[in-house]
Amino acid sequence: MVIKKPLTPTTVVDVALGVVDEDGPDGLTLAAVAQRCGVATPSLYKHVASLGELKTLVGVRVLEDMTEQFTAAVLGSSGDEAVTTLMHAYRAYVAANPNRYAAMPMDPVHDPVQRAIAGKLLGVMYATLRGYGLEGPAAVHATRRLRVLVHGFASIESAGGFGLPEDLDETYDQLIQMYLTTLRNES
Amino acid sequence: MVIKKPLTPTTVVDVALGVVDEDGPDGLTLAAVAQRCGVATPSLYKHVASLGELKTLVGVRVLEDMTEQFTAAVLGSSGDEAVTTLMHAYRAYVAANPNRYAAMPMDPVHDPVQRAIAGKLLGVMYATLRGYGLEGPAAVHATRRLRVLVHGFASIESAGGFGLPEDLDETYDQLIQMYLTTLRNES
DNA sequence: GCCCTCGGCTAATGTCATTAGCCTTCTGGC
DNA sequence: GCCAGAAGGCTAATGACATTAGCCGAGGGC
Numbered sequence: 001m002v003i004k005k006p007l008t009p010t011t012v013v014d015v016a017l018g019v020v021d022e023d024g025p026d027g028l029t030l031a032a033v034a035q036r037c038g039v040a041t042p043s044l045y046k047h048v049a050s051l052g053e054l055k056t057l058v059g060v061r062v063l064e065d066m067t068e069q070f071t072a073a074v075l076g077s078s079g080d081e082a083v084t085t086l087m088h089a090y091r092a093y094v095a096a097n098p099n100r101y102a103a104m105p106m107d108p109v110h111d112p113v114q115r116a117i118a119g120k121l122l123g124v125m126y127a128t129l130r131g132y133g134l135e136g137p138a139a140v141h142a143t144r145r146l147r148v149l150v151h152g153f154a155s156i157e158s159a160g161g162f163g164l165p166e167d168l169d170e171t172y173d174q175l176i177q178m179y180l181t182t183l184r185n186e187s
Numbered sequence: 188m189v190i191k192k193p194l195t196p197t198t199v200v201d202v203a204l205g206v207v208d209e210d211g212p213d214g215l216t217l218a219a220v221a222q223r224c225g226v227a228t229p230s231l232y233k234h235v236a237s238l239g240e241l242k243t244l245v246g247v248r249v250l251e252d253m254t255e256q257f258t259a260a261v262l263g264s265s266g267d268e269a270v271t272t273l274m275h276a277y278r279a280y281v282a283a284n285p286n287r288y289a290a291m292p293m294d295p296v297h298d299p300v301q302r303a304i305a306g307k308l309l310g311v312m313y314a315t316l317r318g319y320g321l322e323g324p325a326a327v328h329a330t331r332r333l334r335v336l337v338h339g340f341a342s343i344e345s346a347g348g349f350g351l352p353e354d355l356d357e358t359y360d361q362l363i364q365m366y367l368t369t370l371r372n373e374s
Numbered sequence: 375g376c377c378c379t380c381g382g383c384t385a386a387t388g389t390c391a392t393t394a395g396c397c398t399t400c401t402g403g404c
Numbered sequence: 405g406c407c408a409g410a411a412g413g414c415t416a417a418t419g420a421c422a423t424t425a426g427c428c429g430a431g432g433g434c
Binding site for chain 2: 390
Binding site for chain 4: 375376377378379380381382383384385386387388389390391392393394395396397398399400401402403404
């Protein structure tokens with residue numbers, strides 16, 4: 001007999017992430033998670049309140065995951081190099097975890113926990129822009145532009161939305177250069 | 188007795204769009220559509236093959252809708268003005284129809300009908316860039332950049348993903364300027 | 375040794391999608 | 405006018421899910 005690790009909310013979310021990775025966000029179902037846990041579906045309710053809550057928790061985990069990776073990627077660099085690194089790291093994350101990214105909440109505004117961790121992720125972007133001397137609103141706009149670029153590209157790419165054969169790396173490089181140019185003109 | 192219009196695939200899609208508008212993409216259910224049509228759920232199968240097909244058809248309709256609007260918006264202008272107009276029209280469409288936009292397929296690659304109409308929409312963007320003298324790959328990259336910008340911004344905005352109070356019009360204007368700058372430097 | 379909580383289970387309900395099979399109505403051909 | 409057949413609706417049934425209620429055994433604190 002294998003020693004059954006006790007089921008906890010954390011392990012349930014772990015399993016849920018596995019389901020998302022394999023079956024996509026829509027494949028995330030309590031039944032699927034329960035089966036992987038070797039447990040009857042209703043038993044999950046001892047650990048999570050509902051499918052909706054589980055999805056929220058998965059979203060939080062993804063946000064944490066991204067925050068961690070991007071923070072690590074960007075550490076030790078600054079200026080254009082940092083921005084470039086961050087943008088590449090973002091694209092790489094989404095390419096490596098397309099389903100997870102699709103499970104990321106676009107509107108973390110509602111759930112307070114999600115909002116907190118989403119704020120951290122934003123903070124990484126914001127901090128990466130430090131050194132360009134942006135003040136107040138200008139920094140907010142610059143962060144938003146960055147977010148639009150990385151999310152726009154990544155979401156289309158991960159959905160397989162770019163049909164033509166032209167090099168996507170080249171397109172992404174152009175986006176990076178475009179963004180860096182505005183930063184330079186602004187500071 | 189009101190004269191019952193005969194149900195056709197087209198009217199079913201019309202009703203489905205109404206459901207999407209009100210309840211979001213996830214609220215689109217055969218049961219909901221059937222109820223609005225005043226018909227039992229299985230009866231819908233006389234008109235659409237499955238829920239999946241209905242979603243595809245809804246996606247097509249949204250793409251057609253957008254294509255039509257953007258074409259009209261951009262007619263008669265060219266250069267920076269045309270690009271600016273297109274970008275504003277895109278944002279306006281998504282703001283006016285957030286749920287519909289969320290129902291738009293990001294990967295029209297699979298269904299041939301969707302691919303065709305998606306190609307038309309891309310064609311509008313592509314045509315808008317005429318006059319910048321872009322050749323071959325450069326035009327493709329420029330179109331992609333445009334798409335990334337408008338989709339990135341619109342999808343975040345429509346999801347309520349911009350939390351801070353700073354003016355979103357300003358952010359969008361900056362994105363437009365950013366894009367126009369790259370176009371000028373390229374042509 | 376007793377009680378209680380934890381974490382699992384089964385049974386039941388309700389919502390959906392989907393399939394099968396029936397029935398009525400209209401239409402075209404004769 | 406009559407009939408076949410297609411169109412378009414319906415009911416019944418099945419199977420996946422989420423969710424709720426209520427049962428039960430094991431283990432720990434006392």
